[in-house]
Amino acid sequence: MKNYHLFLVIILFNSCQYFEKQVPSEKELLQKELKSINWKEVDEYPSLQDCEKIDDKIQRKNCFFEVLTQLIQEKLSTDTLSLLYPKLDTIEVKVTIFPNATMQFEPQFAKDSLNYDRVKIDSILKLRLVNFPKVNPAIKRGVPVKTQFILPVIIKVE
Incomplete structure (x- = not known):
């Protein structure tokens, strides 16, 4: 006891x-x-309907960038951009995807590209880069977030 x-x-x-x-x-x-929290990375990258079937995160990301680059190239290949600027073979496009699934495109110019009419190129891009398929925004901790990235787009002469 x-x-x-x-x-x-x-x-x-x-x-x-x-x-x-x-x-x-x-x-x-x-x-x-x-x-x-790592603010520079997202849990899920933005995606297009064509890439939704892929389960692997890296493959889905690569699919998204490839399909988006191809869509931009197709839309710009039918334009007079290559005729107006024959020496311009690649243009960098800053793509912004907002949480509400809308997209915005801005051309990015090198500092030494003074011989290009930036306003004209920007207006051509704004006219051509419309009617994209629905994009699902990036996800961070279960919340849709704004993402930005720069895509190098090759302008094809046809």
């Missing part, structure tokens, strides 16, 4: 440490969680 009382006293004193622990504040927990 004596051992039983001694055992209860030891358990009682050891259990007190469980009640004295300090609970971190909401701000501390939020800051810790925000620091643990």
